[in-house]
Amino acid sequence: MPSELNNPQALAAAWMALALLASLISIRLGISVALTEILLGVFAGNAFHLQTNEWINFLAGFGSIVLTFLAGAEIEPGVLRRNLSRTMAIGMVAFVAPFLGAMTFALLAGWDAKAAQIAGLALSTTSVAVVYAVMVETGLNETELGKVILAACFVNDLGTVVLLGILFANYDLWLVLFLAVTIPALALYPKVARWFSDNMRGRVSEPEIKLLFLALLFLGGLAVAAGSEAVLPAYLLGMVAAGLLVRDRVMVQRLRAMAFGLLTPFFFIRAGTLILLSAVASSAGLIVLFLGVKLATKFISVHPLTQVFAFGRREGMYTTLLMSTGLTFGTISALFGLNHGIIDREQYTVLVTAVVLSAVVPTLIAQAFFQPQPAVAPLETLLEEVSPDV
């Protein structure tokens, strides 16, 4: 490349071209833009050695923070409260078993203890959004069973984010300061944000979004200073702000436009550029085994609980498989490990490839063999809902 083109605008244009291409491909094929961005990142990183730099890393990191905030804000507190025992039990077990299983397997594969912990975290996750997408096709998302599954997924990811936040933290004064600021900030944020929403809504200068970004960056900065991860306060902030976002859909749309238009493409494309195709080939067996460990531990942990809580046979298997999916937090965990020198590029490649496969494989099996039939709305109901005037 000519040296004259080695400037931020030209480099950003190359990344945006990939982001735009990912959008077009994902719309045409109906698959996730995140997955497409990762795959294009793999291509660009390996074929053209697409480089990152400090500001790209910042945009990517901020993308993961905003994405995590949006994920945290998806919880339905009412569902969690109504089904506390079921959701907590399924969610926590679905987190702990794969974490321990993948960590143990990584240790057996010769990874050091901290790298094994990263492996455990990356493969302990589930994906609320993927689970939701699959359930929409059956109408299961409208049922109480569907809502219990979603809330359990949320608890599962909360476990991953919290452990990622505390496992590698420095237990010093910075951690004390981080907790001393974060806890009251989480308590106060909904009140302050509501005041902004009531008094400043719709202003071109977007004070509500600036307040949110301030909170995310300030708490994230403190988390990093404490050796923790900025996504931890972001997820918790999302949880406490969930009620506010439900009533302010315009703000959510603007936030999402910024996140998906500018920030998350850098995160997912960067995550892809760091995957080494040579390592995918040389470690294919290890990748499959990691995936197998995740699926097996999710099965061992979640499936018995679905029977305890009287799910039907198909529903139990369906729930188990859906909770074996994962993409965003698995990628975030692996990237955290790489950024902090806990794992190397080859280990990162193994983990992120297994994470991507865990988003695809269980979904296909669930839909092909275990789709619950009764969840489909009766025909008469569909007609009444859609064409009331006929």
Next chain:
Amino acid sequence: MFRKLLVGFDGSEGSWSALRAAFALSQGASGAEILAVSVEERLPRLPEVIDELSEEKDRQNALFEGLHKEARDAASAAGVNLKCTTVVGHAAQAIARLAKEGGFDLVVIGHSGHSGVWGMFLGSTADKVVRHAPCSVLVVR
């Protein structure tokens, strides 16, 4: 004669032809009823956040609501009874399932809808409906 007709309707020219054929068939049978079904099949899989999917679903809902209004206007003009519905899923699978669950005795479908390039490689929705529907299928060219 056929009294319960199910029409695959995605707004393509082929699906409008299918709908018009269904109108013509029902005009010859008293008490015949037609259900036009639209299938939302391009919702994102593996989304990052729930809204990525729900907003696309809202967009497709709005699109099909507009098409259904046009279809009902056409039905009124033709003097036939038309109901419309939208479901999520794989088009052929959803049409075959609805045909079975609703006890339809004829599925009417356009020869080429929006499956386009994919249809050339993987077989069109019409091919698959013919193979899997539990009742007679009329493919309209």
